[in-house]
Amino acid sequence: MPSPIEEFPPELLASVVANLSSNDLCSLMRVSKAHHVVLQPFLWSNIEMHYRNFHSRICHDALHADEVAKRKEPPYDNGPEDSGKRYGSSLSAERVQKFLQIFSPNGFPKDSKLELGSLVKSLCLPVHDEETKFREWTCFENFSNLGYLEISAFWTPYLDPMQFSAPECSLTKLRVLKLRGYIPKEFVQWLLREPAGLEELQLGVLDRPIGGNCEGPDGWENPPPPENKHPYDMDQLSERERAYWESTENLDHMYVGARALACLTPDIMRRFENLKTLYLCRPSSGEETISEVYFSEPSDRRILEEWNALLTSTRGTLESVILDQRPSAEENEPDGTGNNEFMRQCANGPSYKRFVEMVLPTLIESKEWPKLKTVRLFGFERHDEGSDNYTRTPNYPNDSVDVPGQLKAAFPGVDISDHIGRRFLTWNTSGELMSAGDVLETPNAFDDGSDEEVEKNDHRF
Structure with a gap:
């Protein structure tokens, strides 16, 4: 006689468990x-490896309600909240290590990996941190039925980066893809090999840090290639030679800031057919508050070219656009300013001007956006309310072109909002992102500009 559980309607069983x-x-x-x-798929379908309050910490307040509404909690306790002391982070790293070992080349037999991987429909996890020591990006080929994938990739300075060799298969069922941090370009391109079914895309991918934990180029863990070293005397070069070097990253600096990594090919961008939500995040250069840190203009231009091409190719289907610009700050910056004051000083810097030049014209072509409903901007304009004035008076009030105002004029029926970011x-010494204030973890406490909260939450992950 068959077990009664086998005769349960699937939807009723799902409700029971x-x-x-x-x-x-x-x-x-x-x-x-x-x-x-019958029950194994319920245990494996939704894998959440972050500590409990990870998503509330990284999410902007203005987006928090939408994030909560869309997120499905896993059927298990995913550990304590992270209070800025890495307890939650360490626990989630241990879980990720055990989970990914199952699908690594030395893990379960191939058939078992494919069987278990096929049960996973939603996967959200941190990788590549020091505890996980993750190097095998190819293990994701086992998750053939993934519809939701979210990866927050931390930098591991003491591991040689693994070259990703794209598998023959593709993740054809992906509908939501969220990528943050230090992720190989080739891996991103493999995930987007079949992008037609994707409905939501979030990209905040970063290039490898140039430096290491030792001060100065002589101690760098990942020194730049010799061809990136600019000539000492540019005045002695021909006009053509100067133009070449001015368009090339000058990575031969004492301090090199975080750099966005443009990953998408023209072919990938042409084949988005159903994209409805697009969230793009990048590091930027603000006012001259971090003069000792080199910020790569070529890198900034490459990511803005990608933004422009991606917006152009998907604007026929997009309903929601979120653009997140985050000015770079040195590790000791919190000693002098809170987040709000820093953002007030740095909103209209060089990266803002490049955005206005390269991307804004594409955005305001309203006739090409038939389905657009919302636009959210973070870090693009100065916000005086709640800011401190003790540091200095910004000298750039006339540099703003009022990006949100121009968008509201172009899209009178669209909900457009601008936030401090x-x-x-x-x-x-390395350009590596710290835990707080970056695209990986950003506590909401930063929004109040409190130096006490900044000091509590700023820690290396």
Whole structure:
């Protein structure tokens, strides 16, 4: 006689087990083979490896309600909240390491990996931090039925980067893809090999830091290639030679700031057919508040060219556009300013001007955006309300071209809002992002500009 659980309608069974913990599900699976077969997909379908309050910390306040509404909580306790002391981060790293070992080349047999991987429909995890020591990006080929993938990739300075060799297969069922941090370009391109079905895309991918933990170029863990070293005397070069070097990253500096990594090819961008939500984030250069840190203009132009091409190719289907510009700040910047004051000083810097030149004209072509409903801007304009004035008076009030005002004029029926945004905090000897204030983890406490909260939350991950 078959087990009664086998005859349960799937939707009724899903309702019954929806509120069970992972421990309860595991216990129920041990009742019989029939229970195991039927219940195993419920345990594996939604994998969430971040600490409990990760998403509330990285999310801007203006987007928090939407994030909560869309997020499905996993059927298990994913650990304590992170209070700025890495307890939650360390626990999630241990879990990620154990989970990814299953799918690594030395993990389970191939058939078992494919079987388990096919059960995962939603996967959200941090990778490549010091505890996880993650190097095997190819393990993601086992997740053939993924519809939702979110990766926050931390930098690991002591591991040689693995070259990613794209598998033959593709993740054709992806509908939501969110990528933050230090992720190989080739891996991003593989994930987007079949982009036609994608409905939501978030990109905040960063290039490798140039420096290391030792001060100065002589101690760099990842020194720039010799061809990136600019000539000492540019005046002695021909006009053509000067033009070449001025368009090339000058990475031969004591301090090199965070750099965005443009990943998408023209072919990928042409094949988006159903993209509705697009969130783009990049580091930027503000006012001359971090003069000792080199910010790469060529890198900034490349990412803005990608933004422009991506917006152009998807504007026929986009309903929501979120653009997040985060000025770079040195590791000791919080000693002098809170986030709000820093953003007030740095909103209309060189990167803002490049955005106005390269991307804004594409945005205001309203006739090409038939489905657009919302536009959210973070870090593009100065916000005086709630700012401190003790540091200095900004000298750029006339540099603003009022980006939100221009968009409102072009899209009278679209909900457009502008927000103060957040900065990137970087270790000035390496250009590596710190934990707080970056695209990986940004506590909401930063929004109040409190130096006490900044000091509490600024820690190396």
